[in-house]
Amino acid sequence: MNAHLERLSPQPLWRHFRTLCNTPRPSGHExxxxxxxxxxxxARGLAxxxxxYGNLRLRKPATPGLETAPGIVLQGHLDMVAQANxxxxxxxxxxPIDTYVDDGWLHARHTTLGADNGLGVAAALxxxxxxxxxxxxxxxxxxxxEESSMGGxxxxxxxxxxxRVLLNLDSEDRGQVYIGCAGGADVVVDAQxxxxxxxxxxxxxxxxxxxxxxxxxxxxxxxxxxxxxxxLVRVLRALEDVDARLIDYRGGTLRNALPREAxxxxxxxxxxxxxxxxxxxxxxxxLRAELAGVDDGLALALERVPASEGEALTRDxxxxxxxxxxxxxxxxxxxxxxxxxxVETSNNLGVVSLEAGRFHLCALVRSLRDSAVEDxxxxxxxxxxxxxARVRVEGAYPGWAPDPDSALLARFRxxxxxxxxxxxxxxxxxxxxxCGILGAKYPDMAMVSFGPLIRGAxxxxxxxxxxxxxxxxxxxxxxxxxxxxxxx
Numbered sequence: 001m002n003a004h005l006e007r008l009s010p011q012p013l014w015r016h017f018r019t020l021c022n023t024p025r026p027s028g029h030e031x032x033x034x035x036x037x038x039x040x041x042x043a044r045g046l047a048x049x050x051x052x053y054g055n056l057r058l059r060k061p062a063t064p065g066l067e068t069a070p071g072i073v074l075q076g077h078l079d080m081v082a083q084a085n086x087x088x089x090x091x092x093x094x095x096p097i098d099t100y101v102d103d104g105w106l107h108a109r110h111t112t113l114g115a116d117n118g119l120g121v122a123a124a125l126x127x128x129x130x131x132x133x134x135x136x137x138x139x140x141x142x143x144x145x146e147e148s149s150m151g152g153x154x155x156x157x158x159x160x161x162x163x164r165v166l167l168n169l170d171s172e173d174r175g176q177v178y179i180g181c182a183g184g185a186d187v188v189v190d191a192q193x194x195x196x197x198x199x200x201x202x203x204x205x206x207x208x209x210x211x212x213x214x215x216x217x218x219x220x221x222x223x224x225x226x227x228x229x230x231x232l233v234r235v236l237r238a239l240e241d242v243d244a245r246l247i248d249y250r251g252g253t254l255r256n257a258l259p260r261e262a263x264x265x266x267x268x269x270x271x272x273x274x275x276x277x278x279x280x281x282x283x284x285x286x287l288r289a290e291l292a293g294v295d296d297g298l299a300l301a302l303e304r305v306p307a308s309e310g311e312a313l314t315r316d317x318x319x320x321x322x323x324x325x326x327x328x329x330x331x332x333x334x335x336x337x338x339x340x341x342x343v344e345t346s347n348n349l350g351v352v353s354l355e356a357g358r359f360h361l362c363a364l365v366r367s368l369r370d371s372a373v374e375d376x377x378x379x380x381x382x383x384x385x386x387x388x389a390r391v392r393v394e395g396a397y398p399g400w401a402p403d404p405d406s407a408l409l410a411r412f413r414x415x416x417x418x419x420x421x422x423x424x425x426x427x428x429x430x431x432x433x434x435c436g437i438l439g440a441k442y443p444d445m446a447m448v449s450f451g452p453l454i455r456g457a458x459x460x461x462x463x464x465x466x467x468x469x470x471x472x473x474x475x476x477x478x479x480x481x482x483x484x485x486x487x488x
Contacts, residue, residue: 001096008101008466010473012129016122020114021099026082026092027148030054033078037125037142046128051157053144060128060138062484069136069484071163073445074127076120076170077146077153077434081254081458084111086210086261088460105463115464116457117146120169123476133477136484139163146170146434147256147458149186149395153437161442165408165483167476168435168449172219172457173427174468175420177412178449180339180402180428182218182366183436185373186255187347187380189361191389193321193354195311202267202312204247205276206305207235211297214260214459217348218366218431221258222332224294226287228252228262229349233325235283235300236264242272245318247310248355255350255364256432257458262352265305267312277302310356320387321359325352327383328363329376336368336428339402343430345372359389366430368399400436400447402428408446415482419475424450450475 005018025033034056041048047059056078062069082092088110098109107113124140127133139161143152171178198204209232213225229251236244244266251262268276284300291298313321329347336344345367353360363380367373373396381391403409404426416424435447453468455461 002099004101005099009470010126012126013119013122013469013473016125017118020118020122021097024093024095025079025114027079027145029093030078030144040125044129051160053152053155055144055152055156056142057160058128058140062137063134066134066136066484070165071137071139072135072480072483073139073141073161073163073166074124075141075143075166075168075434075438076117076124077143078121079145079147080114080116080118081112081147081257083214083253083257083459085460101466104466106466107463108460111460112458113462113464115452115454115462116172117170119452119454119464119469123169123473126473127476127480130477133480134484135480137162143434147254150397150432150434150437151395153434154395154397156438156441158441164445166435166438166442166445166447167479168433168447169451169476170433171429171449171451172454173451174453174465174471175422176425176427176450177409177416178427178429178433179404179406179409180368181400181433181436182368182430183370183373183397183399184364184366184432185377185396186394187363187365187377187391188394189359189380189384189389189391191359191384191387193317193357193359194314195317195357196314197311198267198307201269201271203270203273204305204307205266205268205273206303207232207264207266208261208301209235209298210261211299212258212260213295213297213461214258215456216431216458217256217258217350217364218346219429219457221346221348221430222343224291225258226291226295226298227330227349228259229325229352230330231287231298232262232264233322234287236322237326238279238283239266239268239276240319240322242268242276243315244268244276245312245315246321246354247312250353252349252351254458255348255362257350258348259350260459273304313357324383324387325349329379333376334372339368339428342368342428344368345376346430347376366432368428368430370398397432398436398440400433400439406446408448411482412448412450412479415479416475419478420471
């Protein structure tokens with residue numbers, strides 16, 4: 001499948017990306033891809049090993065005569081975000097990604113593409129097989145579970161890597177180089193809330209909010225797009241005066257993707273159904289007006305469903321839960337003063353569910369300041385403990401402090417201008433690049449991050465500009481050769 005990819009340029013990179021598209025690799029299911037890459041390395045005579053967590057390292061010796069050049073680590077993550085449109089059945093653990101080209105961009109049909117970070121991995125593999133490049137010792141580090149937990153980077157073995165320079169290939173803008181990133185933490189909330197059986201005069205209805213664009217919960221958090229969980233909770237608040245109470249709820253699938261859809265089953269008095277449905281057009285119009293020009297596809301629907309044999313939250317529990325969700329931080333909390341135009345602190349209400357009274361929430365807090373991550377997570381704790389929930393903070397990872405005076409950055413900028421005629425923008429990203437974690441484990445390693453132009457990451461709108469991939473490849477190959485030469 002995806003044979004057309006091998007007709008694109010640069011051909012070696014796209015051939016490897018085809019392998020990635022044809023090998024299912026959602027977070028937590030990277031084993032099949034690891035086996036494929038180990039087999040490929042064996043066939044090429046490349047050394048490979050794994051650390052205790054399963055992160056994969058491939059190694060290639062230096063070009064003869066360049067053994068003393070600084071060792072380079074090419075780094076990316078093997079997993080991809082698994083998001084599909086609701087009407088499109090796709091098993092990310094079994095089905096390949098179906099790609100196509102349109103107007104100079106590569107897309108996937110109805111699913112995420114996996115360019116994040118498949119193109120970085122493919123580029124590293126293409127470097128390893130290119131015997132025309134002059135280079136010092138090379139290592140390709142492929143981490144696991146970046147999209148779900150940063151687990152690979154967080155558990156990376158210390159003292160394992162030999163290189164002194166790390167090129168992270170997980171950025172998504174051409175003409176830019178990243179030298180810093182946000183840290184973050186997952187805030188996980190669980191509660192068992194009181195329920196009662198549906199009353200004789202109550203009916204069950206299904207409330208749906210669909211049609212949002214979604215996106216990356218860091219990179220896209222400041223673009224004004226809708227969060228389906230936040231918006232559906234607003235609708236639930238508006239319906240409380242008809243005595244609606246929650247039976248179940250499902251919104252979002254990943255804590256690091258802006259939720260595109262959310263669904264709630266409600267119990268409400270039968271005589272209130274028509275009044276509730278009549279209010280939906282006005283509520284939808286209000287939300288669409290607020291999102292106009294940014295997220296224009298929002299749709300609301302309310303329909304009768306067969307009466308539930310289970311139970312709904314009690315009225316008090318339903319009101320308290322909706323109120324807590326309505327009050328929870330969501331979106332941009334603060335913009336950076338030190339780095340103008342960059343989000344400093346944010347939160348994404350990523351995954352919310354309710355079933356048989358069991359409530360679960362997973363939010364992702366990000367900040368350029370570790371202290372702000374801790375504070376915002378503590379605000380969640382303070383809020384949800386008021387309704388008797390258990391709150392824990394998991395998977396905290398540090399930010400990557402920028403060093404604008406680094407020698408590696410200076411060489412990258414000089415090379416970028418020489419090849420492309422412009423000085424790259426030097427950026428700090430409001431997302432969790434693994435560089436912060438890796439830098440804490442290898443504090444003497446110089447790092448930059450760059451990549452091709454990717455848009456719509458973490459959503460089925462994900463796409464990559466083909467011309468930018470060729471540009472990215474040329475820049476990466478030239479940088480590797482440049483770093484093999486003594487600094488002038």
